[in-house]
Amino acid sequence: MQKILVTGGAGFIGSNFCNLNKGNYDITALDNLFLGDKRNLDDDVTFIEGDACNMEDLDQVGPVDYVLHLAGTSSAPMFMGDGLVEGYVNSIESFLTTLEWARKNGVRKFLYASTSSLYGNNPIPLIETQEVTPINHYAVTKRMYEYSAACYNKVYPDIDIIGFRFMSVYGPNEEAKGIYANLVSQFCWDMARGLSPVIYGDGTQFRDFTNVRDVAQAITLAIETEKKLGADVFNIGTGRSTSLNEIVDALKKAFDNGVEAKYIENPVKEGYVMGQHADITKIQEVLGYEPKVKLEDGIREQVKNVRLDRIRETSSDSLR
Ligand SMILES: NC(=O)c1ccc[n+]([C@@H]2O[C@H](COP(=O)([O-])OP(=O)(O)OC[C@H]3O[C@@H](n4cnc5c(N)ncnc54)[C@H](O)[C@@H]3O)[C@@H](O)[C@H]2O)c1
Structure with missing residues (x-):
């Protein structure tokens, strides 16, 4: 069975992904429980309490085929007031540390969460080719992920680094x-x-509003595709x-x-x-995604x- 590390795996999207896919992959969820809850995970999902900013914590996971990086400071209000520096450091450091760890450990695909917040009040439907000007610090960190991914992939083309601009995701396990x-x-x-x-x-x-099951479906399609995706970025939404x-x-x-x-x-x-609503033509055409x-x-x-x-x-x- 192929192995996946899910950082932020005890969080909302991470736990749903792990629980829905535990029969298809050998999954390890890593989370520092900053906002996650271990009880979100089914008993038979392997869980490691650890920090994605820390290589030694990541080393506990062992070799994997894929990394799904969902850890980070996960919404705009968390950057307000005293949360600003910590918010940036946690998001950027966890992204780059996990990416370096993945490359050094021969991972083939690194998938990460970007956000629809990047689009702000852009004209709808929101499409990946639009100019984006992040209107808050949270969105800036996600744009930095996308820029870093593009740069990193130029230097290390063997590892695909695929970003997902999740729209407004809903579902269980958000308490x-x-x-x-x-x-x-x-x-x-x-x-x-x-x-x-x-x-x-x-x-x-x-x-x-996009159900977390459809988000999990889209991520799985990106894992499974034989296509070389480089540092591509996809909207994940319903198109409605x-x-x-x-x-x-x-x-x-x-x-x-x-x-x-x-x-x-x-x-x-x-x-x-x-x-806001997404144009999902790209992910439909490239990965065969259909919201269900x-x-x-x-x-x-x-x-x-x-x-x-x-x-x-x-x-x-x-x-x-
Ligand atoms: N939920 C949405 O609608 C939505 C939309 C767009 C993008 N996103 C992005 O998707 C990702 C997952 O979102 P979510 O809604 O599941 O958020 P979440 O906060 O529930 O999940 C993030 C998890 O990461 C963990 N975490 C944070 N920093 C960590 C670190 N340094 N090391 C290990 N674990 C760490 C938290 O404890 C939490 O469990 C986030 O990056 C978020 O920004 C979410």
């Missing part, structure tokens, strides 16, 4: 992210407690817009507990992203798997 979790999770947790989810404005703002009102409607159906959304004036006056999870099904699964006791800390007023 440990607390206030940094996706809106779908925050709304879901509110409604599970009988509280009204708070929507800024009229709820017509939209995102490309979903409004916050549609999310709440799907949650209302799944909970059926009479809880309604509360609408307030949007307090974010500058830089608010009103709408219907919103209602994904939301139902998430509602079934809510674990309120695992929420680190939550608030309806985080970024939306």
Whole structure:
């Protein structure tokens, strides 16, 4: 069986990837538990508590065929205030250390998380060929990943270094992210407690809400392809817009507990992203990706798997 190291493997996307693919690959999840929760992982996934900035911790993993690098400072608010320097150092150092470790250990493909945040308020549909000007520090770190990957791949062409611009990912296992979790999770947790989810404005703002199962599918296709991908970057989304009102409607159906959304004036006056959705033609054509999870099904699964006791800390007023 081929071996994969997943850094950030006890986090939201990492744990879902590991649990969904544990039968197909020999997977080791490495996480320093900064935001992850070991309980996200099924019992039969190998877990190492360790830091992706530390070669000795990575050495504990042993030889692998692929690395999926998801560790890092995973959202824009984490860079605010005193988190700035630490946020940059953790993201950049973990990326480069893991990449160096991978190359020195003969890894064939290094896959990493970039973000749709790079696009900001670019015209939709968002396409990989657009100019991007990151509007926050989090997005800057991801752009740095992409630049470093391109440079690194020129010097070391034997290792493919493939970036994924994830759109707005939702699904189970996000409780440990607390206030940094996706809106779908925050709304879901509110409604599970009988509280009204708070929507800024009229709820017509939209995102490309993408189920974590589809994200896992796309990553697997990139692992499996025989094509040489170099330092390519792909959008992973659904190619469709979903409004916050549609999310709440799907949650209302799944909970059926009479809880309604509360609408307030949007307090974010500058830089608010009103709408994003991806053009996914490239990943469809190159890797044969097709998003499969219907919103209602994904939301139902998430509602079934809510674990309120695992929420680190939550608030309806985080970024939306
Ligand atoms: N969730 C989304 O919608 C989304 C969208 C775009 C991009 N991304 C990116 O995808 C990746 C995974 O996102 P997520 O939502 O699963 O976030 P997450 O915070 O749940 O996962 C990141 C994991 O990395 C771990 N970690 C952080 N620094 C580490 C280090 N130095 N060594 C070892 N482990 C470390 C954390 O403990 C956490 O478990 C992140 O890089 C994030 O920026 C996520």
